[in-house]
Amino acid sequence: MSTATRLRELGDEVRALEARLREGGGPDKIERQHKQGKLTARERVERLCDPGTPFLEIGLLVAYDQYDGQAPGAGVVTGLAEVHGREVVVVANDATVKAGSWWPETIRKILRAQEIAMRCRIPIIYLVDSAGVNLPYQGGVFPGQYGAARIFYYNSIMRRYLKVPQLAAVMGPCIAGGAYLPALSDVILMVKGTSFMGLGGANLVKGATGQTIDNETLGGAVTHTEISGVAHYAVDDDDACLAKLRDLVERLPAPRRVVHESRVADHPGDGKYAADALYDLLPVDHRMSYDMHTVLRALVDGGSLDEFQGNLAKEMICADARVEGIPVGVIANQRGLVKGRPGERPRFGGIVYAESAEKVAFYIDRCDRQGIPLLFVQDVSGFMVGPDAEHEGIIRAGARFVEAMATARVPKLVLTVNHASGAGYYAMAGQGFDPDFIFSWPTGRMGVMEGESAVSAVHGPAIEKAKQAGKPLPDDVAEAVEEMRADYEHQLDAKFAAARGYVDAIVHPEETRHVLATALRAALQNAGPHLGAFVLPAGI
Numbered sequence: 001m002s003t004a005t006r007l008r009e010l011g012d013e014v015r016a017l018e019a020r021l022r023e024g025g026g027p028d029k030i031e032r033q034h035k036q037g038k039l040t041a042r043e044r045v046e047r048l049c050d051p052g053t054p055f056l057e058i059g060l061l062v063a064y065d066q067y068d069g070q071a072p073g074a075g076v077v078t079g080l081a082e083v084h085g086r087e088v089v090v091v092a093n094d095a096t097v098k099a100g101s102w103w104p105e106t107i108r109k110i111l112r113a114q115e116i117a118m119r120c121r122i123p124i125i126y127l128v129d130s131a132g133v134n135l136p137y138q139g140g141v142f143p144g145q146y147g148a149a150r151i152f153y154y155n156s157i158m159r160r161y162l163k164v165p166q167l168a169a170v171m172g173p174c175i176a177g178g179a180y181l182p183a184l185s186d187v188i189l190m191v192k193g194t195s196f197m198g199l200g201g202a203n204l205v206k207g208a209t210g211q212t213i214d215n216e217t218l219g220g221a222v223t224h225t226e227i228s229g230v231a232h233y234a235v236d237d238d239d240a241c242l243a244k245l246r247d248l249v250e251r252l253p254a255p256r257r258v259v260h261e262s263r264v265a266d267h268p269g270d271g272k273y274a275a276d277a278l279y280d281l282l283p284v285d286h287r288m289s290y291d292m293h294t295v296l297r298a299l300v301d302g303g304s305l306d307e308f309q310g311n312l313a314k315e316m317i318c319a320d321a322r323v324e325g326i327p328v329g330v331i332a333n334q335r336g337l338v339k340g341r342p343g344e345r346p347r348f349g350g351i352v353y354a355e356s357a358e359k360v361a362f363y364i365d366r367c368d369r370q371g372i373p374l375l376f377v378q379d380v381s382g383f384m385v386g387p388d389a390e391h392e393g394i395i396r397a398g399a400r401f402v403e404a405m406a407t408a409r410v411p412k413l414v415l416t417v418n419h420a421s422g423a424g425y426y427a428m429a430g431q432g433f434d435p436d437f438i439f440s441w442p443t444g445r446m447g448v449m450e451g452e453s454a455v456s457a458v459h460g461p462a463i464e465k466a467k468q469a470g471k472p473l474p475d476d477v478a479e480a481v482e483e484m485r486a487d488y489e490h491q492l493d494a495k496f497a498a499a500r501g502y503v504d505a506i507v508h509p510e511e512t513r514h515v516l517a518t519a520l521r522a523a524l525q526n527a528g529p530h531l532g533a534f535v536l537p538a539g540i
Helices: 006-022 028-037 041-047 104-121 135-140 149-162 176-183 202-209 215-219 220-228 239-253 277-279 291-300 353-369 387-391 396-406 422-427 451-469 474-491 494-499 509-523
Strands: 056-058 074-082 086-093 124-129 168-173 187-192 195-200 234-235 316-323 324-331 374-380 412-421 439-440 443-447
Touching: 006 277, 006 494, 041 074, 041 086, 041 124, 041 202, 041 239, 056 104, 074 104, 074 239, 074 509, 086 104, 104 124, 104 135, 104 149, 104 509, 124 176, 149 168, 149 176, 149 324, 168 176, 168 239, 176 195, 187 220, 187 239, 195 215, 202 215, 215 220, 220 234, 234 239, 277 291, 277 509, 291 316, 291 324, 291 374, 291 509, 316 353, 316 509, 324 353, 324 509, 353 396, 374 422, 387 396, 396 422, 412 422, 412 509, 439 494, 439 509, 443 474, 443 494, 451 474, 474 494
Parallel strands: 086 124, 124 168, 168 187, 168 195, 187 234, 324 374, 374 412, 412 439, 412 443
Antiparallel strands: 056 074, 074 086, 316 324
């Protein structure tokens, strides 16, 4: 078995899953959409984007392993697109999946997209084509702090205080409370003949009031642009709608911050370790060591790392670099045994010690003062334990590390390449600390600990007792051990994390540098502070 097998095999699994999910409801539903004179959500996104530019999809795997596979993408396409050279967030209901109705995870994806727009201060475009709440699952959609109402809360905050442009195109049904999403946007477009917007459709009106009316007269494009005044533009078809949206984006004032316009061709990676060679760098066994420096050199411009305190606490790498011309401070975990100073014992790579925690905290503070974005490359198993670590003040040093990371006002990006375990995951800008974007390679493994460690913690005494007695484990214990191992292996998988929104996307090694650069360009549109889902401007 070659050392490339693990990353390539996992990557192939993810690609196959992604291809299936991108089919949405399948060929029959796609054909039905076309017969209605409508493009699919993905066709709309593709035509909205600048030609030849990639779409950075967020949350493609969300809910893929739930609802018996009936909710691919949770019925909504979200991500970062480039329109007339500027980054925008796109939310597009996928009407091939249960008529674009809202599952509980649909809400989470829309909220995440809105948070990206607020965090980055970049325009957001809604392509609305939804039958409303998926009623059998309304308990996870309607109530609660993070139910559907929060979408409209974010709409309102962006519109009143953050001044984030919101453009809404109603390209199909937009019913009941969902109508407030476009209504709380800056501009509403509707497509003649195929779009409808109303708090209730014709059938509901008939039942509630006894009045008979067709949907087009009740809430079609002409009605809302010529009678109610709710919408602002009526266009002939989907293509005209998308062209109008592109025109509206082009008219927006230029971004307040101009980010480096250099692209990947201008800043090639290390020639010795090109992007596709990354597949050969990670070992077949996730527990084995490798050189993180080599991985980082393949991701940054020219393979150039200017390491900060490179000979101190070598288990943590801090380095200045550039990604497609954008300065970035890199914080990464080195794996394997790390040689200490003369007379010191070697340290375990992937573990945070008191000295390394202090080093990283100082480096984060320095980057924060200088306005340099942070990139955390995770392969961390946790903080060091034991008498030596405790006596060195690992708790105090770890808290210093966490506080520096949590309060840094610059953009924070996360890439999990292997382990992301224990409190080390938290310190390396875990999701709970609101990094601007969080990505994983197919090899990412996220959990409180590895399966073998969990087995030892729970079943260690029984295993040791059987070992001392020279007897096999009792059948019930052996079964419990194997079940725990299998559960951990399943839950540590990057696909499991992506299905629950713990990462924004699984990215493949050869795509990583451009994905990071796209995320950085978006995040840097906001001068900061990058704290929480959004920060209101001072003095409002």
